[in-house]
Amino acid sequence: MAGKPKLHYFNGRGRMEAIRWLLAAAGVEFEEQFITCPEDWDKLRNDGRLMFGQVPMVEIDGMELVQTRAILNYIASKHNLYGKDLKERALIDMYIEGMADLNEMIIMFPMHPPGEKDAKLALIKEKTTNRYFPAFEKVLKSHGQDYLVGNRLSRADIHLVELIYHVEELDPSLTPTSLC
Structure with missing residues (x-):
């Protein structure tokens, strides 16, 4: 081993x-x-x-x-967290890339000069509440399952939980109760 x-x-x-x-x-x-x-x-x-x-x-x-x-x-x-077939893997990749877009904005937030932080935070809040979290809520509602893909834990679910924590650290008011 x-x-x-x-x-x-x-x-x-x-x-x-x-x-x-x-x-x-x-x-x-x-x-x-x-x-x-x-x-x-x-x-x-x-x-x-x-x-x-x-x-x-x-x-x-x-x-x-x-x-x-x-x-x-x-x-x-x-570790069998990447879907059972190519279709599931493509969905997992698609969801993860969306998460990566929002996560990158959050990771880069502290690097912005103080004069830009309010505008950057406003953009993150807008994207979080109007684009990214609604998309994942829609996926979960569309199939009525507890997981994003294949009704079992996948890499996408793990990354979504991590993203929710990052968002919550930035602004607790943005935490989506429907995704928790």
Whole structure:
């Protein structure tokens, strides 16, 4: 049996957080190797372990995987969280890409200059309440199931819960009770 996956990233959520959530939902224990100083970062890059010179990187099943989506796809496929067929997988991908659009706005929010924050927050609120959460509510209502795809837990459901938490941290009033 292979050892625990080892996650290489900074000591923060960022792009590694979705990977952590997915592994946890799959019941997989993992180790984390935090990049805490410039020397840690230089060693990882200079050892040639980062194909594109960036993290996250996950050591799993004898591989050193980089690129967040590739890592997530591998874990989801391995642990049966990526649909039963191509149609379900396409739906999962479609929902996740929509979530990624909103999540990217949320991740980038703290980086905006103070003078732009009110406008950016207003845009996030508008997109959350008028575009993204209504779309996922519609999907769930359309088939009357508890999960977005195939009436079983998938990567899309895990990412939606994570997104709801991110939105709630930004503004608790945006939390959709119908999705919780």
